[in-house]
Amino acid sequence: MECSFALxxxxxxxxxxxxxxARSIVKMxxxxxxxxxxxxxxxxxxxxxxxxxxxxxxxxxxNIRLQHMRNNHELRPQSSAAWIRRxxxxxxxxxxxxxxxxxxxxxxxxxxxxxLYWIDYLGTIASVPYAAHGYGSYFALSTLDRYxxxxxxxxxxxxxxxxxxxxxxxxxxxxxxxxxxxxxxxxGAREVELPPSxxxx
Amino acid sequence: xxxxxxAGTVMxxxxxxxVVLAAEKKVTGKLLDLxxxxxxxxxxxxxxxxxxxxxxxAGVAGLTADANSLINYARQAAQRHLFSxxxxxxxxxxxxxxxxxxxGYTQYGxxxxxxxxxxxxxYDPHYQFQLYHSDPSGNYSGWKATCIGANNGTAQSLxxxxxxxxxxxxxxxxxxxxxxxxxxxxxxxSSEKLEFSTLTLDPTTKQPLAKIYKPAEIDALLAKHGIExxxxxxxxxS
Numbered sequence: 001m002e003c004s005f006a007l008x009x010x011x012x013x014x015x016x017x018x019x020x021x022a023r024s025i026v027k028m029x030x031x032x033x034x035x036x037x038x039x040x041x042x043x044x045x046x047x048x049x050x051x052x053x054x055x056x057x058x059x060x061x062x063n064i065r066l067q068h069m070r071n072n073h074e075l076r077p078q079s080s081a082a083w084i085r086r087x088x089x090x091x092x093x094x095x096x097x098x099x100x101x102x103x104x105x106x107x108x109x110x111x112x113x114x115x116l117y118w119i120d121y122l123g124t125i126a127s128v129p130y131a132a133h134g135y136g137s138y139f140a141l142s143t144l145d146r147y148x149x150x151x152x153x154x155x156x157x158x159x160x161x162x163x164x165x166x167x168x169x170x171x172x173x174x175x176x177x178x179x180x181x182x183x184x185x186x187x188g189a190r191e192v193e194l195p196p197s198x199x200x201x
Numbered sequence: 202x203x204x205x206x207x208a209g210t211v212m213x214x215x216x217x218x219x220v221v222l223a224a225e226k227k228v229t230g231k232l233l234d235l236x237x238x239x240x241x242x243x244x245x246x247x248x249x250x251x252x253x254x255x256x257x258x259a260g261v262a263g264l265t266a267d268a269n270s271l272i273n274y275a276r277q278a279a280q281r282h283l284f285s286x287x288x289x290x291x292x293x294x295x296x297x298x299x300x301x302x303x304x305g306y307t308q309y310g311x312x313x314x315x316x317x318x319x320x321x322x323x324y325d326p327h328y329q330f331q332l333y334h335s336d337p338s339g340n341y342s343g344w345k346a347t348c349i350g351a352n353n354g355t356a357q358s359l360x361x362x363x364x365x366x367x368x369x370x371x372x373x374x375x376x377x378x379x380x381x382x383x384x385x386x387x388x389x390x391s392s393e394k395l396e397f398s399t400l401t402l403d404p405t406t407k408q409p410l411a412k413i414y415k416p417a418e419i420d421a422l423l424a425k426h427g428i429e430x431x432x433x434x435x436x437x438x439s
Binding site: 073075076078079082083086111 | 284327
């Protein structure tokens with residue numbers, strides 16, 4: 001079952017997406033990257049209708065890249081989020097809407113602040129301290145409620161993220177497999193490794 | 202180009218915490234009805250200074266009719282950007298938009314280019330306060346202080362002499378008024394001949410704050426900086 005998480009910490013945003021590509025009950029692939037680095041300080045996870053997801057994510061990726069090239073500076077996370085939402089909302093009202101859910105994490109260099117946006121296929125947008133999409137959200141949001149700290153260091157943030165993933169792995173009827181985790185901070189976007197699970201008594 | 206060198210002078214000065222724009226009004230006279238301009242108006246003060254967006258004020262020199270059309274285009278472009286990106290359009294992007302349009306008219310046959318030069322005074326979070334100039338060919342460039350219209354050469358060289366880096370807005374206002382009073386054809390400076398505006402940050406909200414001065418405010422400003430009709434008369438009499 002597809003699920004993705006993201007959370008904001010002190011000067012960074014963490015985003016994580018599962019890496020399973022499944023069709024019906026069959027797992028086709030277990031190393032699918034459902035994240036995209038849109039610009040040096042902007043990352044996104046995407047989930048939803050297979051096919052739509054990649055098509056839409058690439059469309060977004062290339063347009064954000066175009067903005068960067070044209071204007072010699074990155075589009076700010078706020079503006080990127082607004083533009084992506086608009087694109088989804090326009091798509092929803094077209095003959096063939098994209099059915100894609102996104103988590104968008106970015107670091108605004110102008111104000112030196114991290115930003116996280118939860119965006120769904122209906123064009124809903126919310127600026128949030130932590131977010132989740134998919135079945136995982138039913139389990140993980142309570143964990144995030146309890147453990148999320150906006151002033152947490154990257155290590156603490158990763159531990160919180162690990163808790164969420166463990167919670168989902170523990171409680172969900174179907175396994176979720178591995179996760180791809182990326183962080184964005186003042187130094188840009190990069191992939192990070194999750195700390196090992198801590199066994200819960 | 203010819204029309205621009207006869208147009209009223211427009212001067213812009215960049216300060217560390219704001220931008221100042223001043224313009225000389227050409228169309229004046231006792232019979233001209235300025236009752237609308239009296240209040241300053243929402244978008245501009247009358248002839249030459251206009252609000253393009255929350256964060257950009259422009260001063261125009263050249264054919265007024267062409268300028269009006271460009272200003273309308275700029276305002277639409279700014280609102281389109283707001284609609285798509287939910288942010289004020291960055292100043293350079295707005296200047297680029299207008300220049301793309303202006304350039305187009307130099308390339309295709311049968312149409313006359315826009316006979317307008319503009320100064321854009323604006324703010325955006327990427328590069329803070331900025332001052333741009335664009336000409337009819339579609340060229341644009343960023344400036345610390347510049348001048349377009351009649352006598353722009355004189356004003357430019359005065360600016361070159363007197364401009365210092367790191368001016369405050371207050372100092373920039375003083376500099377602008379000083380040089381405008383020297384370069385303008387008319388001997389007496391008053392709200393009848395001058396338009397004035399500043400772009401600063403609102404001290405509480407930290408959002409861009411465009412102020413286009415009303416005639417009464419311009420007269421008060423001129424009085425404060427010691428340039429006034431009465432004083433000139435006194436000086437002449439003595």
